[in-house]
Amino acid sequence: MRTSKWMFTAALLVSVSAAAQQPADSQNSAPPNASAATSAPANAPSQTQASQPHASAPSAPPPTPSALPQPTTMDQVVDRFIEREHGLMKALATRTPVVETYLQNLTADPQLGPVPSEDHYFLGRLDMGETVDRKDYLKDQDKGMQTRLMGGFNKLFKVEYQPIGFSWMVYADRTDFDRSHYDFHYIRREFLGDVRCLVFDVTPKKGSGRGRFLGRLWVEDQDFNIVRLNGTYYPAPRNSYFFHMDSWRLNLIPGYWVPAYIYSEEGDFSAGVKNKIAFKAQTRIWGYDLKKEGKDDELTQIRVDSVKDESATTQDASPLQAERVWQQQAEDNVVERLTSAGLLAPEGDVDHILQTVVNNLEVTNNIDLPRPVRTRVLLTAPLETFSVGNTIVISRGLIDVLPDEASLAAVLSHELAHIVLGHNLGSKYAFNDRMLFSDDSTYNNLGFKHIPEEETAADKKAIELLNNSPYAQKLDNVGLFFKALQARAPQLNALLTTHLGNPLAEGGTINRLTALATKGPALDNNKLDQVAALPLGGRVKINPWDDKAEMVKTAPVAITSARDKMPFEVTPFYPRLARYGSGNAPATAPTTAANSPSGN
């Protein structure tokens, strides 16, 4: 529901340039989750606190038998975490979470260091059963990539990125994680976030075969679950190699730590190095608890006595009312289907922020729609927005890279303009047969792309909405964002390839809100207070178990060189680990526009 006055969302208000100029400790007590300065260096972008899920007991695997006696020797600890690892494999064997890998090939820039030269995107479902197999949402994804990189264990001499390869390190060793194949050496104790861990180095025994895990494990010291794996596989076949990975798990259900993030990186930019393979890749796993068979449960809830409408005001629908109800039905169908496919976050905290921004645009433009505009977060990385009926959808990746609230308002204003102009595309989805398709064919069955004439009209209307809004004074920042996007667009084709809505850029050229791209100062990497776009992963985090999205809470980190800016780039993961249900997690109080002071 829109309120009668506009407000800035505290979460996104902090102007980027102002924040970048301040020393880190001078940030006020407002939730420090949004300024660009907070998300610059490698350690910041994914401060993914294991958020406190509301995983209901029936959907979670059975909890750990915590009554087991505590191990007294390191040998017993090793036995225990081997046992727990096999327990995790068993507990997750029936799950088919969504897995997304976004990869940037790197090239050396004298000023900015390694920068993206091209990118690749993979999205699919991971079958956690016997083989850790993967079914892809995107067809023809990046076939023919000619590199000498090994993904998985199967196609030994295949020279292309194997999507499966990036998710391989969900487990150390799917088949032979035991003492007869590995040696374990205790190193020390170490805290990862709030969780005290025992650290072990793991080496494959001689003659135990190719492609064994080689690296380090962190094991939490309560139930002895592995919470982090860092290393590679060894030995690699001739003419190939396995890449390095850093794999993190979160304690999202009682007793188990589920694989959530995997970072991969290769490349050596020191002088004289001949090997040109260089990339960074983020793999995210979510949708562990997607419910698909819920329909059967609902049958038991049909109540015959509610069929007759007793209300005295019952009237027949007018043609216009019928049209609106029809469109809402289509909208509801699409939102429900995308959510069940693991592509849309359930309604949550991030939506409050998005809705506040939409509300600001509506109030200051005197827009009064028959139904309120809703917003939802698409869980994927590619930069995209679309609308269906009165629901505006914006991708996690796009929210991540936007530098401030005005830029968020700009991308939302384009979709609000479609709604205001009545550019409704979704009505065919009111037919329920159109919702009957497999999850991995979602992108073949749903689409919300407008014709060029509607795009132009929406851009024009969007500029009008912005000029009347509280964001009118901040459009210079928005201009900078579009300039930064234009500067990187030729190298980021995969990030800019949309799957449901119209693209922000095509063929390396921005085609969204181009009138704004001329505003503001010139892009200047040397100006450290000019942060035009953020790295990926700095704003929105997803709970991999229930898909809820919330704003990341990072402490401000000062930008000290042009290399710290990393616009649109991939960085390592460094989630702040916390135990399930622990009250000391700083993420427990969600930041929403609703509980933030307005207009500050």
Ligand SMILES: [Zn+2]
């Ligand atoms: Zn559009």
